Amino acid sequence: MAKKELTIDLARCQGHARCWAIAPETFEIDEEGYGHVIDGREASFDEENVRKAIKNCPERSILIREVEDAP
Template identity: 55%
Template sequence: MKATVDPDRCQGHARCWEIAPEVFGLDEEGHGTVLVGEVPAEHREAARRAADNCPERAITVR
């Protein structure tokens, strides 16, 4: 599974980082970034929850 954050949509709510800090980080402006190339199996559910909780729908997981 891969996760991506659309930088044009992200508004910096940081919910992704709060829910899945092993997968998502924050850049210097507080916008979400992906920390891993491939989401490890043990963090996939958290990555999905983070995507579901993004108010801007800026996160895609596949």
């Protein structure tokens, strides 16, 4: 069964910090202003808030992807 995983493409992130402003329980900002996912496992994030952050990211650097469970 596939699970969801949350990531930020750091090559695209420009440090607008909108993800953190919308979902500070899911994202943190480093000393240079770039966003990072605190814990990207599906059970650890509020998908509704994450989807708001995705829509508000001007660089479209926040990704939710499906990953298969390890056997």
